[in-house]
Every structure is written in structure tokens, then in C-alpha cells.
Amino acid sequence: xxxxxxxxxxxxxxxxxxxxxxxxxxxxxxxxxxxxxxxxxxxxxxxxxxxxxxxxxxxxxxxxxxxxxxxxxxxxxxxxxxxxxxxxxxxxxxxxxxxxxxxxxxxxxxxxxxxxxxxxxxxxxxxxxxxxxxxxxxxxxxxxxxxxxxxxxxxxxxxxxxxxxxxxxxxxxxxxxxxxxxxxxxxxx
Numbered sequence: 001x002x003x004x005x006x007x008x009x010x011x012x013x014x015x016x017x018x019x020x021x022x023x024x025x026x027x028x029x030x031x032x033x034x035x036x037x038x039x040x041x042x043x044x045x046x047x048x049x050x051x052x053x054x055x056x057x058x059x060x061x062x063x064x065x066x067x068x069x070x071x072x073x074x075x076x077x078x079x080x081x082x083x084x085x086x087x088x089x090x091x092x093x094x095x096x097x098x099x100x101x102x103x104x105x106x107x108x109x110x111x112x113x114x115x116x117x118x119x120x121x122x123x124x125x126x127x128x129x130x131x132x133x134x135x136x137x138x139x140x141x142x143x144x145x146x147x148x149x150x151x152x153x154x155x156x157x158x159x160x161x162x163x164x165x166x167x168x169x170x171x172x173x174x175x176x177x178x179x180x181x182x183x184x185x186x187x188x189x
Contacts, residue, residue: 038087043080055182082138110135111171119143132161
């Protein structure tokens, strides 16, 4: 009789444990920020050589500084079609974050800020579903011959695209979070 009593208590305890289990124990999937190791700005003229400005930081937030390179020469007073690419080269094969930026265009904008005295300029070539700029594709004009020019390329997540000046490329009132920011130095010949 004692054996049946202990067996009954064991089964009762086990069923209580199983019935208290919940399907809500499944961990919530977290959408982590993408790691951007490389920003590549390719400038293609109607005729002449393609110019590539690149920042590559293969240790991510590690101690090593990014490596900046420039291939080709910018020709004075020339229009270039600009295409920026954001990559995570720690993945194999490299993950192209640019595709996500375009897919989520309403939540992203690339800003191009000239921080030195230059008459280089850009205009946006692509827009999101609301007609606001994304900035992956641009028209870049090199301006007059000059040296030591700087261009800051900033990818913002969830900027306020309706804020004053943002749709024209002014980052001042954009808000949002910076996903990537690099500063390129270039000369115009």
C-alpha cells in the first residue's frame, strides 16, 4: 500500500511540473545591429576612369584604425554617378548590408557632408516609398581643382526625414542612430 501511495505522489508531482511549463519560455529573437566593416564609394564618370574611395576596418570596434584608400583621380568639374556600399567583411562570403539599407529605405538615409572649403556637391538619385532620399545612389560633382578636401559619409538608421533640411542632405536635424560614419580625404585634379 505504501508503494502505491509513493507512486501516486510521484506521478502527481511530475504532472504538476509538466503542467506548469509554458510555451512562453521560447526566447525572443533579437534583431542585432549589423556590423559594417567596409564603406566603399564608387564614382563613375560618363567617360574616364572610375574612382573608388574605401574605408576598411576588419577588426570592427577593435584597436586597429581603419585603412583608407583611394583608387583613381577625380577630374575637376566632372559629374560622377556615385554608389555607396556597406559591407561586413568578417562574414564569409562578405555580407552586403547595402541590400538591407535599400529594403528598409524608409528607415535609412546616407548623408554626404563636405567639411572643407570645396565646391564639390552631390544630389540624391534614389528615394524611399515616401519619396524621401535614401542616398545609396547619388550624382556627385567634383568641383574645381583643389587639394585636401574631406567628405564625411554617414549612414543613419531611423532619421527624421521630414525634419528641416534632411531631405536636402543636411544631417543637423536628422536624429536617429549612426550605423556607419567615415571621413574621406581627396584631391580634385
